[in-house]
Structures are given as C-alpha cells and as structure tokens.
Amino acid sequence: MRILVCVKQVPDTESVIEIDAAGLWIQETEKIVYRMNRFDEYALEEAVRIRESASGVTIDALSVGPERVRATVTKALEKGADNGIHIACDGNGYQSPVRIAAAIATYARPLAYDLIFTGIMAEDDMQCQVGPMLAELLGLPSAPSVISETLEPTRDIIHVECEMEGGIREQLSLSLPCLLSIQSGINRPRYPALSNVLRAKKQELITVDAKTLALPEGREVMRGVFYPEKPSRGIILEGTSEEKAEKLLRILYEKSFL
Amino acid sequence: MNILLIAEVVDNMLEPASNELIAFARRLREDPTTEIAMLVPGQDVRDIGEAIARQGIDVLLIENEHLRYFNPEILLQEIAGAVDRIKPQFVCFLHSTRGCHLAPAVAVLTGSSCITAVEAIREGEALAFRRSLFSGKLLMEVSPQAPRSVVTILPGAFPAADEADSLPVEPGAVSVRQIDVQEKRVFAHGLRRDDSDNGKLDEADIIISAGRGIGSAENLSLIRDVSEILPRSAIGASRPVCDLGWLPYAHQVGTTGKTVSPRLYIACGISGTSQHIAGMRNSRWIVAINRDPQAAIFSIADYGVVEDVTTFLPLLTSTYDKLFGK
Numbered sequence: 408m409r410i411l412v413c414v415k416q417v418p419d420t421e422s423v424i425e426i427d428a429a430g431l432w433i434q435e436t437e438k439i440v441y442r443m444n445r446f447d448e449y450a451l452e453e454a455v456r457i458r459e460s461a462s463g464v465t466i467d468a469l470s471v472g473p474e475r476v477r478a479t480v481t482k483a484l485e486k487g488a489d490n491g492i493h494i495a496c497d498g499n500g501y502q503s504p505v506r507i508a509a510a511i512a513t514y515a516r517p518l519a520y521d522l523i524f525t526g527i528m529a530e531d532d533m534q535c536q537v538g539p540m541l542a543e544l545l546g547l548p549s550a551p552s553v554i555s556e557t558l559e560p561t562r563d564i565i566h567v568e569c570e571m572e573g574g575i576r577e578q579l580s581l582s583l584p585c586l587l588s589i590q591s592g593i594n595r596p597r598y599p600a601l602s603n604v605l606r607a608k609k610q611e612l613i614t615v616d617a618k619t620l621a622l623p624e625g626r627e628v629m630r631g632v633f634y635p636e637k638p639s640r641g642i643i644l645e646g647t648s649e650e651k652a653e654k655l656l657r658i659l660y661e662k663s664f665l
Numbered sequence: 666m667n668i669l670l671i672a673e674v675v676d677n678m679l680e681p682a683s684n685e686l687i688a689f690a691r692r693l694r695e696d697p698t699t700e701i702a703m704l705v706p707g708q709d710v711r712d713i714g715e716a717i718a719r720q721g722i723d724v725l726l727i728e729n730e731h732l733r734y735f736n737p738e739i740l741l742q743e744i745a746g747a748v749d750r751i752k753p754q755f756v757c758f759l760h761s762t763r764g765c766h767l768a769p770a771v772a773v774l775t776g777s778s779c780i781t782a783v784e785a786i787r788e789g790e791a792l793a794f795r796r797s798l799f800s801g802k803l804l805m806e807v808s809p810q811a812p813r814s815v816v817t818i819l820p821g822a823f824p825a826a827d828e829a830d831s832l833p834v835e836p837g838a839v840s841v842r843q844i845d846v847q848e849k850r851v852f853a854h855g856l857r858r859d860d861s862d863n864g865k866l867d868e869a870d871i872i873i874s875a876g877r878g879i880g881s882a883e884n885l886s887l888i889r890d891v892s893e894i895l896p897r898s899a900i901g902a903s904r905p906v907c908d909l910g911w912l913p914y915a916h917q918v919g920t921t922g923k924t925v926s927p928r929l930y931i932a933c934g935i936s937g938t939s940q941h942i943a944g945m946r947n948s949r950w951i952v953a954i955n956r957d958p959q960a961a962i963f964s965i966a967d968y969g970v971v972e973d974v975t976t977f978l979p980l981l982t983s984t985y986d987k988l989f990g991k
Contacts, residue, residue: 445905503773508769536765536768536781539769539773542770544773548851551763552921570762571761571921572761574921575675575857577853627778627809628807630791633803635801636800637964638687640967641966643968643969643970651970653979653984655987656985664991665985
C-alpha cells in the first residue's frame with residue numbers, strides 16, 4: 408500500500424513579510440524563515456500512524472517548488488516519510504494552483520497511490536485549491552477537513568469524519584484509492600526520531616524537473632499584492648510597556664470593564 | 666453573461682450565509698439584466714427554494730436522497746452538469762469547508778478559472794478579486810483569465826440584504842430536478858453535532874483569548890490571571906492553541922469553533938486569520954495584543970498593543986494591582 412503526502416514549504420507566519428519590487432509577491436530575504444506548512448505536518452503524521460498500524464505501507468512525501476523546498480522534503484523524511492520527491496520549478500513568486508496540481512498529478516498518476524493526503528490549506532496563499540484539483544485530475548473521490556479516519560482491514564474502504572463549520576461533523580466512507588485533505592488537530596505531530604534524522608541526512612531525494620511535465624498555463628493572472636489599509640477606527644497604544652499597560656487599564660476602567 | 670450560485674444545504678437546512686451569494690452576485694453583475702440563478706441541492710428542499718425565489722432569482726432544485734448529507738462525488742457530478750447546461754460566466758460557492766472543497770474540482774471539470782476566499786471585487790477596467798494572504802498580513806488582487814470562473818466568497822464579506830428593507834420583487838421561477846443517482850465511491854452516512862460544553866463563551870461579557878503567541882500551555886496561567894481581574898469573563902482560544910492541546914476545543918473561537926459577540930474581546934497573541942476574525946468580529950470592543958505589528962488582528966482592533974503577550978500580560982496584572990489595589 409502506498410501513501411502520497413503533499414507537503415508545501417511556507418514562510419513562517421511570524422516572519423517579517425515585505426512585498427517585492429514588482430509588487431507581485433513577497434521579497435525573498437534572509438529574514439524569512441521557511442518551514443513545512445503546519446496543516447501538512449498533520450497529514451504526514453496521519454500517514455505515519457497508518458503505517459504503524461498496518462504492514463507493508465510506504466509513504467512518499469512530495470513538494471513542488473524552487474531549490475529551497477528540498478529542506479522541507481528532507482524534514483518530511485525526518486518525520487517518517489520513506490521517500491522524498493522534489494518537483495523542481497523556478498521562481499519564488501505566485502504559483503497557479505492548477506499548475507501545481509497538474510505537476511503532482513502527472514508524477515502520481517503512473518504510481519497509482521492508494522491514498523493521497525494533503526493539508527486542508529497552505530498557510531501562505533490560503534487558497535485551499537491544490538488538494539481538490541489533484542483529486543479531480545486523477546479522477547479520485549475525496550473528502551475535506553478530515554478530523555478522524557479508520558482504514559478497513561481489507562484496505563478498500565476508509566471511514567472518515569469531516570469537520571464542518573458550526574460544530575458539525577459529516578461522516579463519510581470512501582473507496583480507495585482516494586484523496587483526503589487533513590484538518591489540523593487530527594493528531595499531534597511528533598518530533599523526528601534521531602534514527603530518521605540520520606537517515607534523512609544521507610537519503611537522496613527523487614528530483615523531477617517541472618519543465619519535463621508539460622503543465623497547463625494558469626487560468627488567473629496576479630495583479631499585485633498589497634498591505635492592508637491601516638485600521639481607521641483603531642488606536643495603537645504608544646509608550647513604554649508600562650505606559651501601555653496603564654493606558655489599556657485606564658481605557659478598560661473608563662468603559663467599566665474592570 | 667449569467668451567474669450560477671451554489672447554495673449550501675446541511676441536512677435539509679439552508680446555511681444562512683448562502684444569501685450572501687446573492688448579494689455578491691448583485692455586486693458582480695454590471696448589467697441588471699444579467700440572470701442570477703441559485704442551485705439548491707438536497708433531499709427535500711422545496712421550501713428553501715421558494716424562499717430563495719422570493720428574493721427575485723431563479724432557483725434550480727436538485728433532489729435526491731443521497732444529497733441529504735455531504736456527498737462530494739454526487740454534488741460534483743450534479744454541479745458540473747448544471748454548469749454545462751446553464752453555461753454561466755461565474756459559478757459561486759461559499760468559502761466554507763464544503764464550498765472550498767467543491768469549487769476547485771468544478772473548475773477542473775469545467776476548465777474554469779478558480780479564485781477562492783474572495784473578500785472584495787475591484788472596480789476598474791479589468792475585473793479583479795481581492796483576497797487575503799499570509800493570515801491577512803497581505804492582500805492580493807487576481808483576475809480570472811478563462812471565459813468561466815469558479816469563485817468562493819468569504820462569509821461576512823458581502824452582507825445579505827435585509828429582507829425587511831428590500832422592495833417587493835417578482836419571485837423567480839423554481840424548477841425541480843429529481844435525479845436518479847447511486848452512491849458509488851463516496852458514501853455519506855450522516856452527521857454528528859458537537860454540542861459539548863463551550864467553556865461558557867456564550868454567557869461571557871468579556872472574552873480573553875489565547876493564540877499561539879502565548880507560547881506554551883503553562884503560559885495560559887497569564888491569561889487566567891488577567892481573566893481574574895475582569896468580571897464575567899471567559900477564556901477563548903484560536904484554533905492552533907486547541908490543536909496543540911493547550912485548551913479543549915470547547916474554547917475555540919472561529920468558523921470551526923464558536924461565533925461570539927461579547928462586549929469586550931481581548932485577543933492575546935492571535936494573528937487574526939479570517940477564520941478567527943469571522944468568529945469574533947461582532948464583539949463590541951476589540952483589544953489586540955501581539956508582538957507582530959503586521960498581525961492582521963490589528964486591522965479590526967479598537968485598541969492595539971504591540972508587545973509580547975508573555976511579558977505584557979504579567980505587566981498588566983501587576984499594574985492593575987498597583988493602580989486599583991488588590
């Protein structure tokens with residue numbers, strides 16, 4: 408049984424984010440810390456848990472992006488993936504989801520994975536598109552926001568609960584092969600084991616040049632990125648930390664919250 | 666040009682935000698003669714359809730026993746079929762878990778552009794949609810290129826017209842399609858409602874919420890200390906804090922947690938993703954404390970404090986003791 412986990416490298420959300428000169432994406436600077444998308448960590452951990460509870464399961468972790476994303480693929484090996492795949496494409500700018508999904512689909516199609524896991528969304532562009540597009544390109548059934556899963560021992564059906572808005576969980580069963588987008592909180596991702604860290608250090612990644620994949624053009628055009636307008640109603644408290652604390656308490660007192 | 670809206674129906678109940686799709690479509694069309702139709706899939710949705718039609722748009726009901734619960738396989742097939750027949754220029758879903766799972770797949774099936782989590786329409790020579798990036802630290806504008814676009818609309822961004830304020834209109838036509846379809850690869854069994862204790866968020870006058878910036882489960886004591894000085898207050902949390910197991914999900918504020926509107930909401934170390942903001946934006950007063958001056962939470966705060974919560978909250982408690990005594 409083979410599981411593919413799609414992982415994305417994203418800038419840490421606490422990094423200082425600046426817009427590039429062209430105004431079309433963020434500036435690559437040494438101030439930006441890149442790491443694995445947190446939602447994908449849950450997807451990877453869920454695959455590792457399936458492998459631990461069943462025999463003969465292989466996990467491939469795949470990422471599409473420039474050279475720097477290899478670090479995230481290696482991190483996936485450290486966290487327990489068996490094989491790491493880097494689909495290399497140029498550029499740090501905005502990538503159309505349909506191209507990323509097509510790149511993964513082209514790679515994955517001949518390998519006939521039994522399960523494909525993605526995180527529910529990427530923390531950087533927050534589009535929630537690649538997973539459902541990938542499922543459709545491969546003709547697979549899929550389910551969103553999976554918060555628990557149970558694989559039948561026969562391995563032809565997986566039962567899932569999907570977390571919806573308003574405290575509702577939809578209960579579905581899907582025949583394999585299928586794609587699940589994994590919700591955060593389904594598990595607690597583990598820290599890498601030392602043995603996996605040592606293995607990952609030596610292990611070669613499978614590298615595919617995206618130029619060889621005949622990808623479709625994106626169907627949308629990026630007009631630009633902007634900083635949000637400053638809040639019109641809000642006041643940012645100024646002064647030393649002590650002064651800010653005092654100002655805030657006086658405001659709360661005046662509004663009779665204390 | 667015409668616009669096809671996809672209503673979200675859960676267990677034969679209309680998700681009220683579906684009405685925001687109508688508000689969005691009326692903003693989107695340049696020409697008032699542009700037809701707007703809403704597709705309503707479900708098991709028994711005639712009453713829902715008639716209520717929607719009274720707002721002056723045509724309604725296409727798709728009924729099947731397997732559409733009572735969320736079956737993405739059947740929904741996709743039926744929505745793509747409707748797109749083929751109606752040939753709309755825009756297909757619009759809510760940016761909900763269901764909607765943003767179906768929309769990209771419909772875009773692939775119908776060769777359309779796909780733009781998700783739309784917050785605003787850019788007026789100007791070229792149509793563009795505005796959406797957030799990086800937890801709201803940045804915005805992007807993106808234009809569709811294909812002749813047809815599938816978009817998802819961020820709930821709350823296009824408020825529905827108040828029914829009482831709108832003029833009476835000629836009701837739209839309601840057509841019903843009873844489909845004969847079997848579940849093949851996806852089987853929808855039903856749903857479970859999580860009605861666990863909500864950490865008293867509903868009754869609270871004041872909610873003080875912890876985000877990832879609190880740093881550790883131990884540091885939640887800092888939140889509790891501040892909560893002590895605020896009468897009728899309860900403790901909330903952003904989703905990551907619950908995912909990390911620092912607080913139970915009963916405390917979670919946001920689209921997959923509780924929607925709250927206390928008199929005062931204090932966001933501590935919360936970045937302010939649209940999912941969190943959707944759950945607390947109607948609070949009367951909002952205070953945000955975050956060390957990251959770019960954090961999106963400041964954009965909706967009445968009072969912002971750019972400080973690390975792990976050092977500022979103890980300072981707040983000790984200053985309170987100094988100013989107001991124990």
